[in-house]
Amino acid sequence: MKLAIKLAFKNLIGAGLRTWLNVIVLSFSFVIIIAVKGILVGWDRQAKNDMTEWEIGGGQYWHEDYDPYDAFTLEESHAPVPGEFTPEIEQGDMVPVLMTRGTIYPQGRMQSILIKGIDPEQTLLKLPTNKLDTAVAAIPAVIGSNMAKTKKLEIGDYITMRWRDANGTFDAADIFITGIFTTNVPTVDVSQVWIPLDSLQSMLLMPGEATTLTFRNREKARQDTGEWKLMTFDELVSDIEEMIKTKSVGQSIFYIILLILALLAIFDTQVLSIFRRQKEIGTYIALGYTRRGVVGLFTVEGAMHAILAALVGAVYGIPFLIWFANKGISLGVSSADYGFAMAETMYPAYSLGLIAGTTILVLVATTIVSYWPSRKIAKMNPTEALRGKLQ
Amino acid sequence: MKKVIVILLSVFSVAAYAQPTADEIINRVDKNMSAENQVVESQMTIHGRRASRTITSVSYTVGDKKSFTEYLSPPREEGTKMLKLEDQLWIYSPTTDRIIQISGHMLRQSVMGSDLSYEDMMDDRKLTDVYSAELTGNEEIDGRQTWVLELEATVPDIAYASRKIWIDRERYVPLKEELFAKSGQLLKRSIMSDITRVDGRWYPMVIVYKDMMKQGEGTEFKITDIKFNQDIPEYIFSKAALKQ
Amino acid sequence: MIKFLLKGLFRDKSRSLLPLIVVAIGVMLAVFMRGYINGIMVDMIEQTARFNTGHVKVMTKAYSDNMSQAPNDLALTNVSELKKNLRNDFPDIEWVSRIKFGGLIDVPDENGETKSQGPAMGIGLDLFSPGSDEARRLNLERSLVRGSMPDSEGEVLLSEDFSRKLDTGPAKDVTLIGSTMNGGMAIFNFRVAGTVRFGNTGMDRGTVIADLQDVQHALNMDDAAGEILGLFDSGYYEDETAAPVVRKFEDKYTDENDEYAPVMLRLRDQEGLSIYVDMSKSMGFIITFIFIVAMSLVLWNAGLLGGLRRYGEIGIRLAIGEEKGHIYKTMIYESVMIGFAGTIIGTAFGLGLSWLMQTYGLDISEFTKNATTGVMMPDVVRARITPPDFYIGFIPGVLSTVTGTMLAGIGIYKRKTAQLFKELET
Incomplete structure (x- = not known):
């Protein structure tokens, strides 16, 4: 076998330009499959990362009546934070958020918003809640850039907000925008304001209450508790996974075609080399090689394209892929249009599994197209072949 | 010392102006305005940003708990009926032949696009039961002397934490009312005018409601006909009557 | 040789x-x-174009300022005339009216009283006119989960999850409670023809798709529409195609002083699609x-x-x-x-x-x-x-x-x- 590989390698290199052309094309397939798949992996990772950092941490507890898609449920969906979570909250590993509906009137048009209360000192989420820790006459508030844009608000603006407390009594006060943050997670941005949890709790007459509890530690075993329903990380990111799945199917056609193209070249090469090297084949058999051995030799020779392609691909591919991963690819689509986390710039990510998987895929495919024409050898008459007679 | 001054002042004021207490004023207003029942034909003009529209209706009200309204025009609203019994509210729309209960968050929607919410209409508790009133001053509105009453909520489950009402000192009719949020922010204002004497009572024939947070000219409510103490058949205050 | x-x-x-x-x-x-x-x-x-932005979109200036709220009180009026003019001026563009609206979907029990209720976001589009491509454009038929496409007046599609939540489904009646163009209350009966999947949780949780005429009728928007989408006959957005269209449109239709005069936005100008x-x-x-x-x-x-x-x-x-x-x-x-x-x-x-x-x-x-x-x-x-x-x-x-x-x-x-x-x- 060692001899076969050595022989195959020599033959391959001996063919010069033809081999290198095939190898380059095949290496293209390699690099592009990895790059393109990397975009999806990167997207998936980034979207989940963004959601983790901005909204869901390692998972959440929801009040059992809370439904993020039905703002009317907010009147009912709040309860005191269970005592068992106090240590976690004190350590900063859990962040309670209280929500209610409110109304603002930019340019005199009534607009519903979500008011969310959060501890200004929290560090679990990336929200710039430290900006809430300011002494101003009005209620300090931070908003997302989409909210700022659509409602035409800027830092330093006052706007009157109306809400109703637990008894349904109207209340209204000015909020003062102390910070505007930019995020890819529209569910913490669109049509909502963040104010200090204490303020909201006293505004609503709901001391110590919350609507959701976001925790840091994803691994810890947890279960529903009292009125609180556990939402695991996986449940919270399932939308993204479905989206990625659909995209990856559409994408795969692209590299399948690229791969077919490269394999077409290798197939053509194999057909020709078997045709041209009949004498050589005859000789091998005359020297005692079994037919299967010869088929093996030619198959290895063809499959070796893939190995060379991996090496060549690595030479220019690794720098390219690293550069690509750092520079990213700008999508420019604002996440608010899609309703879930989506970065404007996607940074591809390459997992070991992706690289290994691609290598195996290309190797197997190349082996198959190399083997295909080689089968003909088994049917050859060795004496005729030795004489170089065309068969 | 302070107490003495207060007593002195009040004695003095009663003597000088025969100034009643806030609660007395409210009760007088109640007596003037409410009847065993009333039948009101009205037109409500809603000033939108783009166009105004007028809805006419006839309402039958018995006490504060029962009321039935049928919309007469425009054609689109014609035949729409609204029934209020205690704290429940139903709307019947003839085009859909559906009776829909307005409850929960829907109560907070505006009535027919006006500056009034269903909830504003629904709260039928006596002002003196849910607010503590205080007479805080005298003001002149359109040439009429008024008492200014300030009302603070005494119960928790109430939409407006405080109100301010201007009452005609002679006719015991409110001329202006303002509703406030807990923080003191002015939320709504209504202005009554065209005070007319009907069956021996003074009654405001025009009320303009305005949601102060919204832009626009508010909603004008104009009474075209009002009758007191009529024979109103009891059956109209039933859900079955809505479909008739 | x-x-x-x-x-x-x-x-x-x-x-x-x-x-x-x-x-x-x-x-x-x-x-x-x-x-x-x-x-x-x-x-x-193109997905965004078909669903939301068109290749170009015509609406009133006031509407475009508040586009995210779908403010139908600021909708275009005299739409059929406007569309006729647009068709004459831009024969290579297909013009379709859309109305986005919000409201409550109310499901009656056997006595006609409210059984369940939920907030919904709605889209009115031309489903019934012969030759209308709207159903195909939105991939509705393929997204059907239960029931069938609406084929007569008053029939609507609900998002599947929503219909499950409300415990309703094909051949059942639902009532839309919304507000009319001039702010009045709109109550309108629809019959559910089928349910669809959107593939976007927000929309799956509460969307109703109805015929444009039904919606106009329901919301008192006769001959009015929130948006008119223009879709190029080529089927694809090109800046080069859009630019002269916008120029010609602005010359003829736009009136700086009238907030209800129609304005045109290119796909590129909407929702940050330019990059x-x-x-x-x-x-x-x-x-x-x-x-x-x-x-x-x-x-x-x-x-x-x-x-x-x-x-x-x-x-x-x-x-x-x-x-x-x-x-x-x-x-x-x-x-x-x-x-x-x-x-x-x-x-x-x-x-x-x-x-x-x-x-x-x-x-x-x-x-x-x-x-x-x-x-x-x-x-x-x-x-x-x-x-x-x-x-x-x-x-x-x-x-x-x-x-x-x-x-x-x-x-x-x-x-x-x-x-x-x-x-x-x-």
């Missing part, structure tokens, strides 16, 4: 057939690939470029192989005294012919495939196990044919084949006559 060469090509299959097949397949893949990539790249844009439009172009270009380079290398190789294949034949031709230059020339001529023929065949097949995929699309729902089919996530991948597809194949098809042959042919000059006979012996 061409005739002679052609004869040779026809008779000697090894000279013609295999190289021709390789060139044709290669070109076909290149052409199809381009169409496919283009299709994918524009898909996201994506630019990117899709450059990405399409980069991918095509890489692919053409790869294709060229393959065909170059095929040219080399073709030369080698005919090693023996050329030996004989040299042996019987044919000029090296002449052989070289005839080989190149032949490769030009093969290249052209292969490119034409390949382009034809490639375009055919692309056309099939553009027209019918490739159904990928099988791969995604139907889990993600939805209005917002079409499970049909479409190609897009653009003019370059007709000639792009010639670069690899002819140029690379000929280059390959030229390089391989250099070998002819290296061969020594003395060795020819020795080779021939075997």
Whole structure:
């Protein structure tokens, strides 16, 4: 076998330009499959990362009546934070958020918003809640850039907000925008304001209450508790996974075609080399090689394209892929249009599994197209072949 | 010392102006305005940003708990009926032949696009039961002397934490009312005018409601006909009557 | 001589057939690939265009300022006249009215009283006019989960999750409670014809799709519409197409002083789509470029192989005294012919495939196990044919084949006559 590989390698290199052309094309397939798949992996990772950092941490507890898609449920969906979570909250590993509906009137048009209360000192989420820790006459508030844009608000603006407390009594006060943050997670941005949890709790007459509890530690075993329903990380990111799945199917056609193209070249090469090297084949058999051995030799020779392609691909591919991963690819689509986390710039990510998987895929495919024409050898008459007679 | 001054002042004021207490004023207003029942034909003009529209209706009200309204025009609203019994509210729309209960968050929607919410209409508790009133001053509105009453909520489950009402000192009719949020922010204002004497009572024939947070000219409510103490058949205050 | 060469090509299959097949397949893949990539790249844009932005969108100025709230009180009026004018002025654009609205969907029990209720976001679009493409445009039929498409007045589609939540479904009545254009209360009965999946949780949780006329009727919006989407007949957004349209529109329709005068926004101007439009172009270009380079290398190789294949034949031709230059020339001529023929065949097949995929699309729902089919996530991948597809194949098809042959042919000059006979012996 060692001899076969050595022989195959020599033959391959001996063919010069033809081999290198095939190898380059095949290496293209390699690099592009990895790059393109990397975009999806990167997207998936980034979207989940963004959601983790901005909204869901390692998972959440929801009040059992809370439904993020039905703002009317907010009147009912709040309860005191269970005592068992106090240590976690004190350590900063859990962040309670209280929500209610409110109304603002930019340019005199009534607009519903979500008011969310959060501890200004929290560090679990990336929200710039430290900006809430300011002494101003009005209620300090931070908003997302989409909210700022659509409602035409800027830092330093006052706007009157109306809400109703637990008894349904109207209340209204000015909020003062102390910070505007930019995020890819529209569910913490669109049509909502963040104010200090204490303020909201006293505004609503709901001391110590919350609507959701976001925790840091994803691994810890947890279960529903009292009125609180556990939402695991996986449940919270399932939308993204479905989206990625659909995209990856559409994408795969692209590299399948690229791969077919490269394999077409290798197939053509194999057909020709078997045709041209009949004498050589005859000789091998005359020297005692079994037919299967010869088929093996030619198959290895063809499959070796893939190995060379991996090496060549690595030479220019690794720098390219690293550069690509750092520079990213700008999508420019604002996440608010899609309703879930989506970065404007996607940074591809390459997992070991992706690289290994691609290598195996290309190797197997190349082996198959190399083997295909080689089968003909088994049917050859060795004496005729030795004489170089065309068969 | 302070107490003495207060007593002195009040004695003095009663003597000088025969100034009643806030609660007395409210009760007088109640007596003037409410009847065993009333039948009101009205037109409500809603000033939108783009166009105004007028809805006419006839309402039958018995006490504060029962009321039935049928919309007469425009054609689109014609035949729409609204029934209020205690704290429940139903709307019947003839085009859909559906009776829909307005409850929960829907109560907070505006009535027919006006500056009034269903909830504003629904709260039928006596002002003196849910607010503590205080007479805080005298003001002149359109040439009429008024008492200014300030009302603070005494119960928790109430939409407006405080109100301010201007009452005609002679006719015991409110001329202006303002509703406030807990923080003191002015939320709504209504202005009554065209005070007319009907069956021996003074009654405001025009009320303009305005949601102060919204832009626009508010909603004008104009009474075209009002009758007191009529024979109103009891059956109209039933859900079955809505479909008739 | 061409005739002679052609004869040779026809008779000697090894000279013609295999190289021709390789060139044709290669070109076909290149052409199809381009169409496919283009299709994918524009898909996201077109999806937004079909669903939301149009290629251009007409609305009142006031509406456009508050677009995110779908403020129907600021909607366009006299829409049929406006649309007639638009059709006259821009015959190459299809104009469709849409109304977005919000409201409550109320489900009655057997006594006609409220059983369940939920907030909904609605879209009114033309479902019933003969020739209306709206249902197809939104991929509604394919996204059906239960029931059927609405086919008569008053029938609507609900999002599947929403209908489950409200415990309603096909052939059941629901009532929309919303507000009319001038702020009044709108109560309107609909019958659920079917349920659809959107593939976007927010929309799946509460969306109703109704016929435009029903919505106009329900919301007292006779001859009014929130938005008029303009969709280019080409089916694709191009800045170059949109720019003159917007200019012409502004000249004729826009009135700075009237907040209810119609304004036009390009797709690019809406919802931050501009960078994506630019990117899709450059990405399409980069991918095509890489692919053409790869294709060229393959065909170059095929040219080399073709030369080698005919090693023996050329030996004989040299042996019987044919000029090296002449052989070289005839080989190149032949490769030009093969290249052209292969490119034409390949382009034809490639375009055919692309056309099939553009027209019918490739159904990928099988791969995604139907889990993600939805209005917002079409499970049909479409190609897009653009003019370059007709000639792009010639670069690899002819140029690379000929280059390959030229390089391989250099070998002819290296061969020594003395060795020819020795080779021939075997």
